[in-house]
Amino acid sequence: MSNASLEAVAPSLQPQPGAPDNWKRFFTFSTDHKVIGIQYIVTAFAFFLFGGLLAMVMRGELLTPEADLVDRTVYNGLFTMHGTIMLFMWTFPMLNGLANYLVPLQIGARDMAFPRLNAAAFWLVPLFGVILTASFFVPGGPSQSGWWAYPPVSLQNPTGNLINGQALWILAVALSGISSIMGAVNIVTTIFRMRAPGMGWFKMPAFCWTVLAAQLIQLFGLPALTAGAVMLLFDLTVGTSFFNPELGGDPVLYQHFFWFYSHPAVYVIILPIFGVFSEVFPVYARKPLFGYPVVAVSSIIITALSGIVWVHHMFASGTPDWMRMLFMITTMTISVPTGIKVFAWVATIWGGKLRLTTGMLFALGGLSMFLFAGITGIMLASAPFDIHVNNTYFVVGHFHYVIYGAVVMGFYAAIYHWFPKMTGRMYYEGLGKLHFVLTFIGANLNFLPMHPAGLMGMPRRVASYDPEFAFWNVLASLGGFLLGVSTLPFILNMLSSWSRGPAAGDNPWRAIGLEWLVSSPPPHENFDEIPTVVSPPYGYGSDEPLIANTVTQE
């Protein structure tokens, strides 16, 4: 930019369209990656609250063994929409928001590679969000076939209407896939082409490595899901028989299409959270990320392995013995690169000078819950054990430890860590710690009792259950309601801090990274002068400068 030197003198005095102090920009087709990042995060969080509300009604139903609070059709619609919203409307958009906001800043770019594509990808999110929500109001209600939409149940369409909940569901999921592919093309291109001079692969922050690994999965996996969804839509609407056994189709084929993408999809979700852990722990332990190059490369190894494990969701399905054994072994190998990361984080924290800010507490809580989920995950990879707990609450407990314990806690860690950067203001630590305590207790109380219930044989997706499971379900429901309450201090903290929190300064955590060298919030186009990177990203304890040019340093 030619006016770089002028802005360097007085960055905030320079009025420009879309300036950071104009709140209306969040409701426009802005092409600024920081605006889009926050648009993604706030939209996704609204759907997180909606999906959580559905879960709380479900937990209300499960307080007692009988199906007595809601009709069975309503319960089935609730768990279908809860899962769909939490994945397609909350985790994916939320992580795209974090990546959008952070990647260009962390690699020293002024924006994403394709800013207009970026905005278009975001605006698809409210569009398919509306379609999905609208399915509550069509005759027959929303899809009731679970978020897997397994045929033949998903093809039954008892309303007989062409416009039904299931059709809208498929449409929304397909649009979500298109949005995700647009985002993936953009992020991968940005990371490959727009890193600052001097930022070789092994000078790139771990978060960007994990985002790259995750978005590569979107590129190879989503076509399979999209193909499966299109065939399902044809079966549902025009009477083809790809998956309909009555007409010679094969329902198990759909399961392969579905899980070929949807298992790797959990790595799309968890990898960027691994990246958040890798960013947060060094800052608050004041130590370099232990074994950074190995941690970085292990993300790419996870990407590669994630493509050959999908059948572990089908150990009890119509799969032959050899397939079960093969995929049992491939699935278990994923624990090796994952274990490397966990040990590296523990070694990063060990011997450091810890500061337990809210962000650090959430990262530690997330790591400990992920550790538990990883161990039950290896158990589930073991086919003979999985056959007992497959489709029981043991699995529900396991993946909620991943999705809530690691991903949601990791998201909160990221928000508290980068909130001062995003808003220029500081949040209130007291409210933050209250939020952490409620979330940590609520999550464990909600999801730990699901494991014994599952071991005892309680199937997932049931609106009613045998009285022997009641004890664990009452505990889980109490935890669920506590999680609902836990969001209140967070929302209060965010709203009040954003509007009147104390000024944060450019780098309140004394963190190392390009994003901490610019003002808070960062100016339009981020960098007056593109920095030249000369050091690896985690130089805590050694006084080497991160960049060669010192113009923007405090």
Next chain:
Amino acid sequence: MNRRTIIRLGVLAIADLLISLWMGQQAYRWMPPQASAESVLVDNLFSFMTTLGSFIFFGVMGTLLYSIVYQRAPKYDSSDGPPIEGNVKLEVVWTTIPILLVVWIAGFSYQTYDRMSILGPIEPMAMGMPTAAAAGLATATEPQEPIQVYARQWAWEFYYPEQAVSSTELHLPVNQRARLVLSSEDVLHGFFVAAFRVKQDVVPGRAIDFEFTPIREGRYRLRDSEYSGTYFAANQTNVVVESAADYEQWLAMAAATPLTPAENVAYEEFNQATENAIDLGWATVKPAPAPIVNYASSEEDFHE
């Protein structure tokens, strides 16, 4: 490392090991009763994985908690920690050990699955009746014809071809290999008996041979484990494991009983007004009428 550190680490490792071994023993108590030969195999595997998993979990959590408690920066201390960027020897160790553990767990699991041998050939229905009798673990008696298991929305029905007996309750003789052929008349269902630790999706259009060995007399719960639509949760019935004599007597009694409609939760619920607080009148697939069988189980039987 000096000698005191090594001793202290050794003591902690032994404590972790003892706790983990205790957890491994507890693991048996989290499971339903062991009512099949397969359940013994699965529980041993689960106990083993619980022991290993506990050792890792408590080891890592202990290290983390030690850091959190003892390695906090003092107030007003803004200095950095030691600039340790890695340790190749340590990284090689924590890559190699998980690989070895994975090989161990996979080997144990493979062996367990092989010994369970629950799944026969899966054949398309058009191929006709599968030949389950050809598969062969030696049993005390001559191989019986397999029991036909029919799943539908939302009922289970069992058919004993030799005696021409139909039932909504699955009766099995103890200590004999149970041979079933699973088929579905509409959507996916799942044959799941927690006390047996066995589960198999029932796939429409396929006849799936499935077998296991009950070893403990009693009454157990068969639950639908693959989501099958509106009344999925109610699609359950009983499995009765009894002595060979009682089993024969039950078969003879059932064969002499005329066909009667069984109780069926889904069908009855569908045909009566709902009393739930939130009912939005969403359409459902109509439940199949209650099965008409020789022996009709009663829902009260299980909770007596």
